[in-house]
Amino acid sequence: MSADVAAAPAARLIANPTTESRAARLLLIGLGLGFLALFLVIPLFAVFAEAFRNGAAAYFEAFGDPDTQAAIRLTLLVAAIAVPLNVVFGLAASWAIAKFDFRGKSFLLTLIDLPFSVSPVVAGLCFIVLFGANGYFGPWLDHHGVQVIFAVPGLVIATVFVTFPFVARELIPLMQEQGTSEEEAALSLGANGWRTFWSVTLPNVRWALLYGVLLSNARAMGEFGAVSVVSGHLRGLTNTLPLQVEILYNDYNFVAAFAAATLLAGLGLVTLVVKSLLEWRYGDEISSKHRK
Amino acid sequence: MSRTTFRTPSALPGFGLTFGFTWLWLTLIILLPLGGVILWAGSLGLERLAQIASDPRTLSALRVSFGLSLLAAVLNAVFGLILAWILTRYDFPGRRLVDAAVDLPFALPTAVAGIALAAIYAPNGWIGQWLPFKVAYTPLGIFVALVFIGLPFVVRTLQPVLTDLDRELEEASATLGADRPVTLLRVVLPTLFPALLTGFALAFARAVGEYGSVIFIAGNVPYVSEIAPLIIIMKLEEFDYGAATAVATIMLLISFALLLLINLLEAWTRRRLGHVR
């Protein structure tokens, strides 16, 4: 599995037969980087440029808006509920799927992946159909005075739906790769199941788990489509940060909109930096190299 | 591998608990809500369903969504291959930074991406003003957004395979007299192909459902630049839940078929690369 470590210096010594000419290499690098610049770097740069258009003072002023502050708090709250739920599910699912062999495993995997390719709009629609005033459970909920959609529970459920596969998807390939021998050894030495899980399995997958948490956290905080359908857009109450960005933008408050967007972009960047650090430091312990 | 029982015996405990919990949670969060949508659509009756499914505007939106997603996935496959290749094989300044940046579309909220893309590709934007044709507010704008959000998938699917790729094969090919392009085409590409296909399918599946980044840049003109998720939103806002759930069901079925395909491809990839489990 450490082929890359061994191959890199070797490749440099016998570079000629197994690599391209210098010109071809430069061309490919140019093409790849140009593509990234066009589709990635410039949009990201645009977000920051717009946010700082009127200087740093205007930028920081944007965060004084109580509605924006409420949106930040709400986003943190939703992620703080949704992400741990994903962690528990991810650990359970990966234990069942990676450590055991059973029928219909790939069907189960497909179902876990499903939210990934379901349109966020359809995800939102699901919860309108279930919990909306005219939905299947709506009248019952209304009768009992429970508000699901257009309130925090709806936002949380929609977010859990959208971020559902991330932790499990990071853990499963790694745990499959690691096999069951260490756990079997622990069990034969007299540890019980929980003890084995906490002391053997969990430490083995901790970085992949952290990475999965980071990914699902970034996605949870950034989700727009599904949340937009179930939010109701009450200012300071049910607007998450991405929705607040849209609202500020439609208020013609472009600087504040992009300032709020930089928070989310910043979160994305931090996620990526931490991820790179993890990979660099614990490269062979993390599953991303074996992802998908 | 022949399995006669439901589960192969194992010394590890906790299968019942975790397996049960997985299914319970899956049912509550995913299957029940999706089932609700399908049930709602099903209650419309076949005739009404057929009528909605054959509505030319809906069909045109589905065509736009699937067609442009396909094109975007193709472009992502080409450039994703190049990026994965230069990231694993070459050394250049800032390589680690570029590697990290690839995941950005994944972390950036889609609405922010849409607004930013619309701003720079508009006729008066940073890039738009230099182009002789319109990008934002045309199908091309949708294409740009879909390329943006699909970008990480091909790269991330290819990278591990490229890292594990045995260089001896390339050396052997070279010693046998093949020049570099022939080696790449006949030896490297076939090995990468399954992973490339998987990445392509992932990018495609993700693009089809995309909403947040597209509506800001799309133009949303019926029959021209209207995407399928927008049709759902529009039906919803017309209080026509039946039609909304029907279109959603069509999209769900296609998504599910795609995912099944992806997982089959993955299994195929693993078999070809000899990862026998």
Place this chain on the structure above:
Amino acid sequence: MNRRSASRLFAALALAAPIAFGALPAAAQSTLTNVSYDPTRELYKDFNALFVKHWKAETGEDIKIQVSHGGSGKQARSVIDGLNADVVTLALASDIDAIAKATNKLPADWQKRLPNNSSPYTSTIVFLVRKGNPKGIKDWGDLVKPGVEVITPNPKTSGGARWNYLAAWAYGLKQNGDDPEKAKAFVAELFKHVPVLDSGARGSTTTFAQRGLGDVLLAWENEAYLSFAEFGDDKFEIVFPSVSILAEPPVAIVDANVEKNGTRKAAEAYLNLLYSPEGQSLAAKHFYRPVKPETVSNKADVERFQKLDLVTIDDTFGGWAKAQKEHFGDGGVFDEIFKPK
């Protein structure tokens, strides 16, 4: 194998949740929720502050106003699906009709409960063009000239866009001796000149003003005036067409919700304040045409409105219920004009 870091990771996760919970805003005092449409943001920002002061003076109680803005159809949909709105202040009557019909949360004749069809302010549809009017646009007929691009939101999702569409239709009728077929042909031709259909009025204004798309924006009169304040006086001009439509954005109490929330008194006071001299003055200040212009304190705010030839929805289109079904319903005229031939 570092076991401690794994447990530390979990401790951090466990800690994160309560911290975020603790950051929840404290439960508010009595609240009133106003679900409104897109271009009323600035108006209701001022008006809510006025009402909070007014309510405190009247009752000695503190009250908080929650607002939500968005495309009128989308907002109505949210209320139908259970958004707990005490009052709705939407772009057109048919969206509130839809709420009444789908939920029975307010009576079908809600529009008779307040003066002037429950519309404390009115507006109309005007053209916003670029400075100097380079395409020489003077009236509706100029919009279908070759090379002219028109920006309007999508009538399916935006209330303002439905007024735009109906105003164009009214012109089509007037030009062609009330022949609906010719009016339809005119509107169909007009929409061929539309390159972007945003979902709400705000989206369209941004597309036109910020992105530089199109030659003319069909806009609420108040949005057009507001764009001067937001984007500068030197960028755009307003063109008043020969005929337009009297747009009446209505307001209503959602009875079932105010009963549940115990907010009927506040909701009634809120809507009544819109009709008071202070409310009317604020409406005029934000470029809405007040229904009682004589009560507005700053006369200049009223005098700037031009006298226009305005048709009404009732006279020309037989009321909203009919117009909605005929033009914007599933398979209605709007759907037809987009059908590829």
